[in-house]
Amino acid sequence: xxxxxxxxxxxxxxxxxxxxxxxxxxxxxxxxxxxxxxxxxxxxxxxxxxxxxxxxxxxxxxxxxxxxxxxxxxxxxxxxxxxxxxxxxxxxxxxxxxxxxxxxxxxxxxxxxxxxxxxxxxxxxxxxxxxxxxxxxxxxxxxxxxxxxxxxxxxxxxxxxxxxxxxxxxxxxxxxxxxxxxxxxxxxxxxxxxxxxxxxxxxxxxxxxxxxxxxxxxxxxxxxxxxxxxxxxxxx
Amino acid sequence: xxxxxxxxxxxxxxxxxxxxxxxxxxxxxxxxxxxxxxxxxxxxxxxxxxxxxxxxxxxxxxxxxxxxxxxxxxxxxxxxxxxxxxxxxxxxxxxxxxxxxxxxxxxxxxxxxxxxxxxxxxxxxxxxxxxxxxxxxxxxxxxxxxxxxxxxxxxxxxxxxxxxxxxxxxxxxxxxxxxxxxxxxxxxxxxxxxxxxxxxxxxxxxxxxxxxxxxxxxxxxxxxxxxxxxxxxxxxxxxxxxxxxxxxxxxxxxxxxxxxx
Numbered sequence: 001x002x003x004x005x006x007x008x009x010x011x012x013x014x015x016x017x018x019x020x021x022x023x024x025x026x027x028x029x030x031x032x033x034x035x036x037x038x039x040x041x042x043x044x045x046x047x048x049x050x051x052x053x054x055x056x057x058x059x060x061x062x063x064x065x066x067x068x069x070x071x072x073x074x075x076x077x078x079x080x081x082x083x084x085x086x087x088x089x090x091x092x093x094x095x096x097x098x099x100x101x102x103x104x105x106x107x108x109x110x111x112x113x114x115x116x117x118x119x120x121x122x123x124x125x126x127x128x129x130x131x132x133x134x135x136x137x138x139x140x141x142x143x144x145x146x147x148x149x150x151x152x153x154x155x156x157x158x159x160x161x162x163x164x165x166x167x168x169x170x171x172x173x174x175x176x177x178x179x180x181x182x183x184x185x186x187x188x189x190x191x192x193x194x195x196x197x198x199x200x201x202x203x204x205x206x207x208x209x210x211x212x213x214x215x216x217x218x219x220x221x222x223x224x225x226x227x228x229x230x231x232x233x234x235x236x
Numbered sequence: 237x238x239x240x241x242x243x244x245x246x247x248x249x250x251x252x253x254x255x256x257x258x259x260x261x262x263x264x265x266x267x268x269x270x271x272x273x274x275x276x277x278x279x280x281x282x283x284x285x286x287x288x289x290x291x292x293x294x295x296x297x298x299x300x301x302x303x304x305x306x307x308x309x310x311x312x313x314x315x316x317x318x319x320x321x322x323x324x325x326x327x328x329x330x331x332x333x334x335x336x337x338x339x340x341x342x343x344x345x346x347x348x349x350x351x352x353x354x355x356x357x358x359x360x361x362x363x364x365x366x367x368x369x370x371x372x373x374x375x376x377x378x379x380x381x382x383x384x385x386x387x388x389x390x391x392x393x394x395x396x397x398x399x400x401x402x403x404x405x406x407x408x409x410x411x412x413x414x415x416x417x418x419x420x421x422x423x424x425x426x427x428x429x430x431x432x433x434x435x436x437x438x439x440x441x442x443x444x445x446x447x448x449x450x451x452x453x454x455x456x457x458x459x460x461x462x463x464x465x466x467x468x469x470x471x472x473x474x475x476x477x478x479x480x481x482x483x484x485x486x487x488x489x490x491x492x493x494x495x496x497x
Contacts, residue, residue: 073250073362074430079278080364081261081271082252086279087359087368094286094343099335102293106315109300109308116302 201225246437250361250430252276277357278365285346285359293342314342318482325486329493336376337489340369341482348429348474352467360477361429363422370422373485381492392495421484428477432470439463 073079202218202225209216254274262270293314296307304312318338322330344360351358359365381389393410394403442459446452 073247073252074426075363076252078272079252079276079362082254082274082276083278083362083364084368085273086276086282087365090279090282090286091339091343091369091372094289095335095339097286097290097294098339098342102290102297102311103315103335103338105297105300106293106311109297109304110312110315112300113302 198225198229201229246434246441249358249433249437252278252357252362255280278359278362281347281350281357281359285343285350288350289342289346314338321483322486322489325483326490326493330486330489333376333485333489337482337485340373340485341478344369344425344481345475345478348478349471351429351433352471352474358429358433360425361433363426366422366426367418369425369481370418373421373488374418377488377492380489381495384493385495389492389495392491396496417488421481421488425477425481428473432466432473436463436466436470439466 202222205225206216206218206221209221254276257272257274260270260272292307293311296305296311299305299308301308315338318341319331319334322334322337326333347359350356351361381392385391392414393407395406395410398406439459439462443456443463446456446459
């Protein structure tokens with residue numbers, strides 16, 4: 001009975017949807033001609049058609065109260081208004097929150113981090129360049145020092161050599177002077193020795209001749225000796 | 237009717253229920269006319285989605301750590317992922333739309349992931365939500381395209397380097413494909429999420445039905461395994477569709493910025 005009743009109501013409502021609300025009464029009148037049980041149903045329907053609010057309450061959703069109950073909910077235009085309104089509100093709020101607060105903040109975080117990383121890298125690069133410069137300067141200094149040391153050694157060596165050469169020259173000059181003096185003395189001695197040779201030769205010849213021939217004038221001996229010496233000197 | 241519907245019926249999960257109704261705008265006062273405004277379960281999950289996204293991104297970056305923590309790293313990854321996507325697809329100039337694309341991506345992603353919880357409502361499984369998101373992109377593209385390029389935006393429909401005699405064929409095709417973008421853009425998201433949830437529910441329902449069927453109960457392991465596998469797949473789809481939506485948004489924005497092909 002109850003099932004039959006609701007079925008009748010549904011049918012009558014379908015009819016109401018097709019026609020207009022005012023004509024619902026006609027449907028009820030038509031139903032009045034039916035059997036006694038159906039008449040009861042029609043009366044129920046009559047009250048329902050008159051007070052549509054009851055039907056809405058009864059069916060839980062107002063949308064179901066008017067549109068055919070079988071309408072597929074995602075296509076039910078009765079709900080579109082609310083959905084559009086709430087979508088606009090919520091999406092608008094979301095867009096505002098995102099564009100004003102959330103995204104700038106995340107963007108800032110990322111930028112700060114990127115800047116920091118870049119800054120650190122630049123600092124590291126700067127420090128490395130500084131290190132390179134220091135190493136270069138050190139090597140330059142080292143090379144300079146080495147060159148300087150070499151120069152000093154060279155000049156010292158030159159000085160020593162010059163000194164040595166000077167001294168050697170002095171010593172050699174001294175030596176040669178001494179040698180010359182010695183040679184002169186030898187020459188002198190020789191010359192003086194040679195000048196005595198005449199005398200010795202005359203004496204020797206005088207004594208020889210006196211031994212052999214007796215006494216001879218010294219004058220003739222001397223001239224003979226000097227003649228021989230002269231001859232010898234000319235001969236060689 | 238919704239309340240006493242079959243609990244394993246797969247469509248029930250998409251039902252929108254009002255928590256409280258504010259009233260009706262317009263209409264002639266009769267039931268169903270005008271636009272009804274209510275705080276619904278869908279609205280609740282939209283609000284939750286926004287709260288989760290904003291809460292996560294703002295709280296996780298509160299420390300502004302030079303060395304990020306886990307949560308901050310996750311937030312930064314989301315940021316850089318979308319930023320790179322926008323930069324590569326739409327160029328540096330496209331970065332002005334970065335907050336827009338980011339909001340779209342996060343909104344769809346979190347809404348999809350919310351849908352993976354049992355008994356939670358999936359915002360993106362409703363056509364109108366996907367359509368509105370796609371229209372938002374479409375309108376942005378058209379408005380910005382004309383603002384930036386003036387009538388030069390029409391170059392979008394005229395591919396360069398093709399002979400003049402095929403123009404009459406190519407230009408209408410380009411134009412129609414441009415107009416159909418919001419359709420494919422939205423239906424791809426909506427269809428994927430809707431179908432995934434229905435299939436998941438169908439297999440879940442089969443488990444329940446088989447368990448209740450006495451001797452057949454052991455067979456319930458089959459749809460159960462299927463449901464487990466599909467859950468994994470649906471997580472992939474949830475992330476993938478958010479990604480696809482964002483990538484296509486970038487591609488369309490690129491057209492607005494550089495209309496010449």
